[in-house]
Amino acid sequence: MADINWLAEIVKVHKFHIEFYYSSITDWCLTITRKGCAKDGGDITVFDDECYDLSLLLAKAEVAVKDYCCEHLGGY
Structure with a gap:
């Protein structure tokens, strides 16, 4: 099951x-x-992405957002 609580x-x-x-x-x-x-x-x-698999889409988003936070905002 896809989880978006981290987001x-x-x-x-x-x-x-x-x-x-x-x-x-x-x-x-x-x-x-x-x-x-x-x-x-x-x-x-x-x-910004689209995918037939919700879990995969959320996993890719999690990596992208956390990478952005680490690189530009000093962490998450």
Whole structure:
């Protein structure tokens, strides 16, 4: 079973914006951004992918978000 509790905790601390939905055309879709955090005031896309396997999509997102946090925010 897919677990997104890790994401809920990180979002509270680092203020990520999450767009998560299911489409019969593209399967599961997940986009994670930080609004207004780019040097020019734009958005930073941390993760953007789609997959038929929800668990795989969430696992890939977890790695991407945690890598981003370690690299840019001093940890998670």
